Amino acid sequence: MMGHYNMLSTFLGMRTRYAQGFSSNLIIALMHFIGESRMALKQHAYRLALSGLLMSAVMLLSVDAAAWERDQSVIKLSPQVRTLPHREAVEPIVLEEARAFLREHRVVDDAEALQALAYVVAGDDRRLISGAGDRLYVRGDVPHHGQLGIYRQSEPYLAMDGTPLGLELINVGIARHVSSEGDIAQLDVVSSHQEVRVNDIVLPLEERELSREFLPRAPLNAVEGHVIAVPGGVRFIGRFQIVALDLGTLDGLQAGHVLQVNQQGELINDPRTQELVQLPSSEAGTVMVFKPYDRVSYALVTQASRMLEVGDEVGSATK
Numbered sequence: 001m002m003g004h005y006n007m008l009s010t011f012l013g014m015r016t017r018y019a020q021g022f023s024s025n026l027i028i029a030l031m032h033f034i035g036e037s038r039m040a041l042k043q044h045a046y047r048l049a050l051s052g053l054l055m056s057a058v059m060l061l062s063v064d065a066a067a068w069e070r071d072q073s074v075i076k077l078s079p080q081v082r083t084l085p086h087r088e089a090v091e092p093i094v095l096e097e098a099r100a101f102l103r104e105h106r107v108v109d110d111a112e113a114l115q116a117l118a119y120v121v122a123g124d125d126r127r128l129i130s131g132a133g134d135r136l137y138v139r140g141d142v143p144h145h146g147q148l149g150i151y152r153q154s155e156p157y158l159a160m161d162g163t164p165l166g167l168e169l170i171n172v173g174i175a176r177h178v179s180s181e182g183d184i185a186q187l188d189v190v191s192s193h194q195e196v197r198v199n200d201i202v203l204p205l206e207e208r209e210l211s212r213e214f215l216p217r218a219p220l221n222a223v224e225g226h227v228i229a230v231p232g233g234v235r236f237i238g239r240f241q242i243v244a245l246d247l248g249t250l251d252g253l254q255a256g257h258v259l260q261v262n263q264q265g266e267l268i269n270d271p272r273t274q275e276l277v278q279l280p281s282s283e284a285g286t287v288m289v290f291k292p293y294d295r296v297s298y299a300l301v302t303q304a305s306r307m308l309e310v311g312d313e314v315g316s317a318t319k
Contacts (some may be wrong), residue, residue: 005278012130039113097240105168105169105231107166107168108167108169115295118138118185119200123136129190129196132173132191134188135186135188138185144180144209147205149205149206150172150189150201152197153169153201154170160226166294168231168244172192175187176190216302217258219259220267223253224313224314225313226312226313227308228244231244237307238301240302240303243308245299245313247295247313248293248294250294255292256290259290261285261301261312261314262315264313265279265280267279281313284306284312287300299314
């Protein structure tokens with residue numbers, strides 16, 4: 001009996017010690033868990049605080065950037081159509097008429113310059129008149145390469161007061177160089193639309209080429225002149241005909257310049273005083289310069305509200 005009591009006491013002592021050890025371990029584990037949780041909570045709080053600070057900084061920068069953009073003066077460029085007054089808005093013109101004209105006409109400054117040019121002294125077999133396929137003998141300086149124009153002197157160009165402005169040359173054919181000996185050259189006539197005569201002028205064909213289209217424009221300086229001639233001898237002038245003007249590069253003209261044509265008003269009798277009264281000039285059309293020389297220019301009639309004539313005034317368009 002006593003033995004059973006001792007065994008029970010031993011078992012209860014061991015159970016008590018085990019319970020006490022288990023409780024101690026449990027308390028230690030709980031304290032460790034609580035410590036780690038507190039550390040995790042602190043780290044989480046730090047992360048939240050840092051995120052808040054970063055968000056505030058971003059918002060402040062965004063507000064400052066928006067305020068800066070509002071303060072800037074931003075200019076946006078976009079294509080625009082330029083409009084011109086009706087008088088200046090001239091459509092591009094195909095210059096077939098002018099191109100054909102340039103193959104047949106040119107100007108030299110004066111008679112002295114004309115005397116220095118090469119000229120025909122004879123035809124083959126001493127013929128006075130030659131044509132395509134014939135040989136010519138020319139005296140003077142003749143280029144050995146390229147085509148040569150054969151020209152005949154026409155009427156001189158004169159200003160309204162009679163001052164000589166230049167000499168018109170009309171093309172009668174085209175030739176090429178064959179050989180030279182001294183100052184005499186032999187040429188073959190390649191083509192001709194008139195007979196070639198003794199004393200006709202020989203010149204290199206002009207290399208000035210017209211573009212397919214011109215965009216007309218007003219001259220930079222004010223100019224005043226007259227229509228002094230119509231190649232071909234026509235008296236009355238209409239649209240797309242060629243005229244000669246007493247203005248040139250020395251007056252500031254360039255190819256593409258547009259001039260207004262004015263016709264002088266009629267001279268009438270005053271019904272009361274019977275005095276002669278000059279009526280004001282009136283606009284009659286426009287011309288476009290396509291080939292200016294020093295003191296003479298060739299121009300194309302682009303508009304004509306009435307028949308133009310030699311002697312009509314030309315000048316810068318009035319607004």
